[in-house]
Amino acid sequence: MRSKFDEDGSGPNISEVVAEVSDVLSSNLKRFGPVVAGLLLLAVVITGVYSVGPGEQGVVRRFGREHRTVGPGLHYALPLAESVDVVNIEEVRRIEVGFNGETTVNEEALMLTGDENIVEVHMVVQYRVSDPMRYLFRLREPEASLHVAAEVAIRSVVGRTFIDDVMTTGRTQVQQATREVLQMLMDDYESGIEITEVKLDAVDAPDEVKDAFNAVTRAREDKEKLVNEARGYQEDKVPRARGDAQSIVRGAEGYKEQRVLRAQGDADKFDAMLAEYGKARSVTRQRLYLETMERVFAPLKNKLVVDKGALSGSVPLLPLRGSAPVGLTSAPAGVATVAAGSQP
16 A cells, blocks of 8 residues: 655645545445435435325425415425425304404494494404415415405495494395405405305494494384284284184074074975865864963963853952952962863
8 A cells, every 4th residue: 555645754645545535435335325325215205295184285386386286185295396385175264353352443343334323343254265276376465365355345335234224134134245245355366265154243333322322222122022022913813803703604604504494494384284274274273272382381380270161250260369359269379270172
């Protein structure tokens, strides 16, 4: 082996040192080269593998520009060249307009109605990401843009609505109109956001006039309550009266049928009796007389039958209470006297 120092002994020979190092490296590279290459390849593979969970989408950027979207599962991205942003597209998110937790934000909450009254509005907007690529690359701050657009939408709708409708009966229409306006604005912005619900959490008057507005609101609610009670009473009474009327009409019709049938039966009976009378007048007349007497005297408990001849010339029986006058005979009270043999 040659000396590593110069002939004059001043220092190592650089060329020889470089040659020796090169020999060592080449020999080591031949020995460990495949192992190092395999480790590098494994590191590249591991760092490029990523997963996307259920309900999520991955947006792949290549050199900073959007390239493609991928669904749930395991995927691979080129290290250093590609990066991935995972966005949950099923999560329902929310923003608050006009308040923050329990604190009212007056700059957002106070607004004018269509009849130039001031109201304080607290609104909640629920949304989800429908297009992850637009959500990531079309707007710099999507939630901030959505917050501003929501404030614009509610102000535009409340500005053309009367305060009574905003505070009481028209809240549902205000919510629906605000959602439509807000969705139109976000579509114009190409935000990739879908508005799922807009809810007016609170609509109230400013603190300075809140008591007066509450009194008016209570009066309106009482009015609606009374109107509903009256309608309920009407719905109860009218069908019942109609039912009673129908019952009376049916009863009258039944009574009419009964009377007609009874009259028809009496007429038929009279016709039959007249026919029998024409065949045997004396017998029929005697039978009619007896049947009439039977009906007349049936309710009486005591009856006294007197011979027809005893009635000539004097009144032998006087139905008076107490003692009878001389020459007269008294009948007990409640006793009917009948002259035997007398008939029409």
